[in-house]
Amino acid sequence: MNRFALAISSGIARVTESALGPYQTAVIRIGFTATWLLFLLREFPHRQELYGPDGPWDLDLAQQLIGTNGSFTALMWSGSRFWFESVYALAVLTSVLLLLGWRTRTMSVLFMVGVLSLQNRSIFMGDGGDNVLHLMCLYLVFTRCGQVWSLDERRARLAREAHARGERIGPDRVGPALWSVLGFVLVAVTAAGRLDGDLTVPVILWGIWLGQAVWWIVGRRARTAQPRILLDVVGNIVHNGALLVIMAEACLIYATAGWYKIQGSRWQDGTAVYYPLHLDYFSPWPALADVLSSSGTMVMLITYGTVVVQVAFPFTLFNRRVKNVLLAAMITEHAVIAIVLGLPFFSLAMIAADAVFLPTSFLRRLGEWAARARGRLSRLVRRDDDPAARPEPRTPENPEHAHVGSQA
Amino acid sequence: MADAYDAGSAARHGPEEEPQDAPAVIVPVVVSSPTPATPATPPASPSPEPRTGVAALSLRYQIGAALALAVVAIAVCVHIGMVFLHVAPPNTVTKQHGKAIDDWIYPEFEQNWKLFAPNPLQQNIAVQVRAQVGTADGGTRTTGWYDLSAQDGRAIDGNLLPSHTQQNELRRAWDFFVATHDAQNRPVGLRGALSETYLRRIVQLRLDRANAAGDGGVVERVQVRSRTTNVRPPKWSDEQVSDKPTYRVLPWWWVPEEGAGSADGNDAVGGTAAADEAEGGAR
Structure with missing residues (x-):
């Protein structure tokens, strides 16, 4: 019983005193933003057809569907071409800035707004990769993903060094300015009734905005260190909770994909992998697909291997070494899928999700x-x-x- | 999340810290922390940067932290549980609490990871279209079938970075159509009506690109069909499947005149709005 209490208290100490996995959260930040950025650049010539006001899934159709589910998309706020181009450009810009880790928290919120705006505007354009990004951009908002490999970290370090040299550092002006501008937009959008749909996103937007205000006020005005430490602790707790959700989400993806496969006759008879390789929509290299599927034994091994790896992965998290082996196998498989099945952005998103399990x-x-x-x-x-x-x-x-x- | 921040902001209104209390109250929460690496003690640290963690907090703030921890822990557990139930097969719990799960998941946390499962698709489904064109001289003519999926396939061939417009747009629009129509091609609910308009707009776009109407012609009606062919079984297999394609032919659809597009969409929806009510949560 005592040991149990000890474990609990050490666990509490762990999740409150630091934001765990700084490198892992940074690498998924970079991974997801890079995936989205490359996707946006690749689809730049097709952006009107995918998400534009006059694409096949036009504003009217989107309006009717969103009327039934209330999902969030800034693209419904106006049907003008200019607004669409602005949102697309903003999505590109916020991807770059979050990738670099500039004002990480704010950019993670804007990144989420960009991803959701485009994806929810035309939900029938996406595939599994879009789905991964959709979920992860929501979770990323809650993490302190700029602790390393970021401009924020660099700025904090330079400030620390300057402080150590005894230099005076002027107050941060960019942060409050950014906060004010975005707050103005948030208030305007809310007042205009544009956030009347589902509550998830509005709650996140307002929560982060108010949270940043509290953070800033406490940092400057609090007479003791206590409130600031409390906020830091709360930030750590939220980060660690989100990190756990991200890991659980990755496990659920693999578990679902694996367990449903087990029920399929093609995965049982060892021929499943042959079929996607011969679908017109997933065979950019027919000759390569033929080579890969020339041996029945090979196809069977890959088929069984895929199922075993996907089903087993969540359980291997309890053993570091086995986990790392499976991780390498899955990343390799996704890299192969990227080319052989012509799913580069799906694969990139999955590799980014896998990266959360990479060892420090x-x-x-x-x-x-x-x-x-x-x-x-x-x-x-x-x-x-x-x-x-x-x-x-x-x-x-x-x-x-x-x-x-x-x-x- | 918002709750976590509320916990934070509540602390702002809390009373000022009483330093003399601090050592006494550290003890109950971080009961003999077993990690010696944790500098669990002196709040009177000489360093200018005060140390972090609950241990450095007075009781009042520790309560705030505990509250935040509880809220986040509950939110995380509930969320993971809900996502699990959402992706799990229908079961006792989802039958009883389906509404609560859907309310939590939709719209932003919707997900589907049955990737090539339970069985991978074993048929190539090609969507084809032909048009009835009003010609410049007042007559009409019917075009041949355009195999739009074959065009997509050619665009994907040898392509390291296939576009969603080539790989997903038509394919998923057809899936959407099939999922929201009965065997007689009658739409089911709002989504059925939406899928018809969507599919029609896609084929129109593609016919425009192919200049199907020709000079001075106007596409008046379009007809869509799907051509389903079994993937040839692997050559090492002794399985036999038919190599005859099967067709699903949709009725001719009138193409609304320029500018009347949205009115047409609304008409289609008007008749089925009631049916959608029933469909709402079942998507």
Whole structure:
């Protein structure tokens, strides 16, 4: 009994004193925003047909469907071409900024607005990949996903260093300005009755906006450290809760996909993988598909392997080593699916979701590697235009390993 | 989430901290934390950055933190449970609480992960269209069938980055149509009517691109059909399936004149609005 109490109290200490998985949340932030960004850029020529006011799923059809389910989309606020282009551009811009981790929390909210606005506008255009992004952009809002590998982290570090040198740092002006502008928009939109549909998104928008106000006021005005620590604790709790939901969601995806497959006769007789490879809509490389399905034994092994991996994955989380092996297998399979079935954005989204389970040591190595590659690149560029190159590149990607750049 | 922030904002109104209380109240919550790494004690830390975590909080603030923890823990458990029930097969619980689950999930947390399951699709379903064109000289002519899915397939061939317009648009529009129509091609509910308008607009767009009307011609009516062919069984298999395609032919649809599109859509919906009431939660 005592051990139980101990476990509880240590668990509480863990989830309250820090936002867990800083590298994992950062990598999914980068993964999902990159997926969405690449998707938006790829579909740029087709954007009108997919989400525009005059596409096949036109404003009137969307209006009627949204009237029945109340889902959130800013694209219904106006039917003008200009508004559509603005929302699309905003979706691109917020993806870039969230990817870079600039004003992470605010950008995660705007990223969510962008994803939901476009996807909910034309729900019949999407596939599984869109569905993953749809859910994850909602969950991402609750995480502190800019703790590492972000401009926010870099700014905080520079401020800390300046503080340590005894320099005075002026108050942050961008944050309050951003907050005011967005607050004005939020109030206007609410007053205009544009948020009268389903409550989920309005509650998130208002909750984050008010939460940021409280955070700012407490940070500046509180006479003791206590309220600030409490807010930090609340932030950690919410982050850790959201991280758990993200992981559970990934497990549910695999569990559902796996358990339903078990019930299918084609997955039982070991031929299932053959069929998608021969559907016109999922066979960009028919010759490759023929090679892959030339051996019945091979198809059977891949078919069974897929089911085993998907069903087993959630259970392997209890064993680090087995989990990592399966993770590698799943990421590989998704990379193959991207090309062979012609589902690049679905696969990217799934790989991003998988990444939440990557071990910290691996992610840090990845970060060091990226920092080194960037350092080498910037030196190369500098050598070209300036022989007296800067000796050491900054490595915001990895604060603890800032020395790595000089070793390279 | 909002609750969590409420807990935070409630603390703002809370009384000022009483430092002398702090050491006494740390004890009950972080009862002998087993992690020695946690610097669980002195609130009188000399560092300018005060340490974080519940341990550094006075009792009042600890209650706030505990409240936040409880709210978030409940919200997380409920959400995961709801999503689980949403993706699980129909069962005792979903039969009893289907409404509550749907209310929680729809519209933003809707999801479906039956990816190529229980069985992958084993047929190629091609959507084809032909048009009746009013020609410039006042006559009418009927075009041949345009295989729109074959066009999609060709666009996807050798394509590293297939567009949703090629891979999903027509395919899912047809799925949507089939799911919201009965065997006699009669629409079921609002969604049935929407799917008809949607499919018609897609085929119109594609006919326009193919310039099916020709110079001076106008597409007056369109007819859509699906051509379903079994995927040939693998060559190592001794299975036999018919290689004869089956067709599902829809009635001719009038194409509304330019500008009258939305009125047409509303008409179609008007007759079926009542049926939709019943369909509401069942999507």
